[in-house]
Amino acid sequence: MISITFPDKTVRQYEEGVTALDIAKSISEGLARNVVSAKVDGEVVDATRPINRDAELQLFTWNDNEGKSTMWHSSAHLMAEAVEALYPGAKFGIGPDIENGFYYDIDLGDKVISENDFKKIEDKMLELARQKQEFVRKEVSKEDAIKYFTEKGDEYKLELINELEDGEITFYESGNFTDLCRGPHVPNTGGIKAVKILSVAGAYWRGDENRKQLTRLYGITFPKKKELDEFLVRLEEAKKRDHRKIGKELELFTFSQRVGAGLPLWLPKGAQLRERLENFLKKVQREAGYEPVITPHIGKVELYKTSGHYDKYGEDSFRPISTPIEGEEFFLKPMNCPHHCEIYSSKPHSYRDLPIRYAEFGTVYRYEQSGELHGLTRVRGFTQDDAHIFCTPDQVKDEFKAVMAIVMKIFSALDFKDFTVQISLRDPDDTEKYIGTDENWEKAERAILEVAEETGLNTIVEYGEAAFYGPKMDFMVKDALGRKWQLGTIQVDYNLPERFELEYVGADNEKHRPVMIHRAPFGSMERFVAVLIEHTEGKFPLWLTPEQAIILPISEKYQKYAEKVLKLLNNSEIRAQIDSRSEKTGKKIRDAELKRIPYMLIVGEKEEGQGLVSVRRQGKGDIGTLSIQEFVDLINDEVEKEINK
RNA sequence: GCCAUUGUAGCUCAGGGGUAGAGUACUUCCUUGGUAAGGAAGGGGUCACGAGUUCAAUUCUCGUCAAUGGCUCCA
Known part of the structure; x- marks a missing residue:
């Protein structure tokens, strides 16, 4: 026993x-x-x-994450079995479970699977699942494993087997399909009751773009049809929050084939929203001792040779701009740091001047691969809310802390709660590849860890993820469909001060190298606005939204009064407009609700007589009748609370 | 850049070898109303762009541009 x-x-x-x-x-x-x-x-x-x-x-x-993982991994085998039955001769790469479902990488030879084929694969999977095929685990010698897949002609599995030790190789058999697999698997396929192939995509074998591209099929399965339906509904709901869709609906931004891919055009309402975000940060930065600077959008090639960016950007970027002068070339700036370094070195500095903080909403251009462009989250021209802090090694910690306070203030004002903070440090086993002294690295890394500790943030520490020039901290968020994006970043840099030979005179009357901190709380205005749209579903906080209120006259008879109300609101710097169309109130309300205008002010005979407005809150309904001044106070209070949260 | 899919009115989409349709938006008229869609009429399209096949191409083929889902990349 x-x-x-x-x-x-x-x-x-x-x-x-x-x-x-x-x-x-x-x-x-x-x-x-x-x-x-x-x-x-x-x-x-x-x-x-x-x-x-x-x-x-x-x-x-099924209700445990591990259970889902097992079920989906087994489903990947089931899908492979179905594909093998429908496409004889298919060879298989890897087929793991993922956060929502599973995929399998398949080499179909010269055959192609497209969305039209999903149904027949799903049907085949269900047919096989109903047979309640048992998953049978077999320990196999390396020799036998190689023999099996050599006969089958599957070079991908052979490659995987060759990397395994004899004695640790297992096969799983289910129905007619045998796969190299560590397991575990469900007892049999009977529990798989609902199947959906989600998408097909190309994926390089082992993630290497120099190797063959396989067909990756994504799918998901459930033990009940109802759960699949619910999943699909959730997926549809998430798609409604897509910033590209809402951006179009609310007329925030657009793209033009003529202007070019990845080059967003900000429409008036989007520009207004963005400007308000910028002004908010400018105010915070002014209070935190930042000084605004302005630099050009281009710089001579020599600037980027000095900074070291030339080597990275030379080949795969926008081509240099040439001039009538033989041999003279300019680059569109891919970042602002070199320009800011030149500002720093425009005059000598004493340690008494430090820290110096140069801030600029700097627009940069990077030639991202065409397939990688994505709405506003990945573009070729974008504006960083950039700043560079030049300080002594001893000031790094306090500066880092102050920057984090700014990031937190912004996240709080925008009600961003769902983010992860990643601290990227050196690979402790390979300190050779990093620039800067051990002493300074240790000081900076310790400072970052201490600051994170003191602020009580949940952080993930990743060793070996630091940039070669310094440790950093990144703020990551997920979009509506669960894709991760990096927003804010704070990076310590020992490299550029070295390359630009930046100096300050210390108390000892000797020259010293300053440390540089790059930081962008939003990351970029484009990406930040995109994520903000998806988090709020386009229902922006009152302080930020382009239109705070819309006045809805019951009929044309009250147009004059509506205009009077508008004037009073404008005098109090409330952003409002009038819907003067000869439509019924119900229609006007519906349209305003869909445009996500926070407050609707209905005015008719009753209101005109007493100088009132009937207030409706977007998404909440009627909240009663107020005097105009009361409404102004309501708005101002709400804005005040939002900003100073 | 690679794989797959897609591009028809401002928007959402149907259609299909004989030069186009719906809903909505827009304009005008009727209606003058009380918290999520009142009614009628009208204007609006080089069917992304270029080439080929064809008597005839928006429709078929190829290329270009762009978008979508992934892969790779992301200083």
């Missing part, structure tokens, strides 16, 4: 060789039906694997 310890610490005795599935059965038939895999002493394994010693056991069902 062996002792099995459950998560609640109860212990039960079982025969040696018992499986997790048997154990589930001993608890209840229902549980046994739902068990997909189990964790035995910390390792997730098949529910059908015999347990031969005392162990801690946790059973997983």
Whole structure:
């Protein structure tokens, strides 16, 4: 007999060789039906694997993340089996489970799978699933494994096998499909009741763009049809928050084929929104001791040779701009730092001057690959809310802390709660590849970690992710569809001060190198606005939104009064307009709701007589009748609260 | 850049070898109304762009530009 310890610490005795599935059965038939895999002493394994010693056991069902993972991984095998049946001769790469479903990379030879083929693959999968094919695990010698896939002619699996040690190779068989796989898998395919192939894409074998591109099929499965339907509804809901869709609806920005891909055109309302964001940050920065500077959009090639950016940008970027002078070339600036370095070196500095903080909303141009462009989140021309702080090594910590305070103030004013903070440090085993002294690196890394600790933020520390020129901290958020984007960034830089030979005179009357901190709380205006749109569904905070209120006269008879109200609101710097169309109130309200205008002011006979407005809040409905001054106060209070949160 | 898909009215989309349609938006008229769509009439399209096949191309083929989902990349 062996002792099995459950998560609640109860212990039960079982025969040696018992499986997790048997154990589930001993608890209840229902549980046994739902068990997909189990964790035995910390390792997730098949529910059908015999347990031969005392162990801690946790059973997983579809409701556990591990259970979903098992189910989707098994579904990937099922999809491969279906594809193999429909496309004989297909070769298979890897097929893991992912956050929402699974994929399989397949070499179809000269065949092509397109969206029209999804249905028949789904049908085949369901047909195979209904056969309740059991997943059978087999330990295989390396020799036999190589033999099997050599006969099958699958060079991808052979490549994977060659990297494995003899004795650790396992195959899983389900129906007619045998795959190299570590497992675990569900007991059989019977639990897969609903199947959806989500998309098809090209994916380079092993992520290497010099190797063959395979066909990657994405899919997802569920134990109930209802859950699939709910998933698809959620997906549709998420698509409604897409900033590209809302940006068009609310007339914030557009693109033009003639202007070029990845070059956004900001429409009046979008420009207004962006300008308001900029002004907010400018005010915060002014208070924090930043000095605005302005630099040109181009710079001589020599500038970028000095900064070292030339090597990285030379080939794969916008071509240099030539002039009538032989050999003279300019680059569109891909970043602002070199220009700011030149501002710093325009005069000598004493340690008493530091820190110096130069801020600029600097527009930069980078030739991103055409396939990578994406709405406002990945563009070729964008504006960074850039600033460069020049300070002594001892000031790095305080400066870093002050920058973080700015980022937090912005996130708070915009109600951004869902973000992750990543601290990127040196690879401790390979300090050679970094520039700057060990002493300064240690000082800066310690400063960042301490600041993160003091601010109580949840952070992820990644070793080896630092830039070669210094450690950094990035603020990441997810968009509506769960894709991750980097917004704010704070980077310590020992490289550029070196390359530009920046100096200050210390208290010792000797020359010293300053440390440079690059920072952009928004990251870029484009990406930030995109993420803001998706987080708010276009319902921007009152202080930010282009139109705060719309006046809706009940009929044309009250147009005069509406204009009077508008004037009073404008005098109080409230952004409002009048809907003068000869439409019914219901229609005007509907249109204003869809345009996400926060306040609707209905005016008719009743209001005109007493100098009132009837107020409706977007998404909430009627909130009663107020005097104009009361409404102004309401708006001002709300704005005040939002900004000083 | 690569793989797949797509491009028809301002927007959302239908159609299809014989030069185009709906809803909505817009204009005008009727209606003058009380918290999510009142009614009628009208204007609006080089069917992304270029070439080829054809008696005839918006429709088929190829190329270009652009978009969408991924891969690679992201200083």
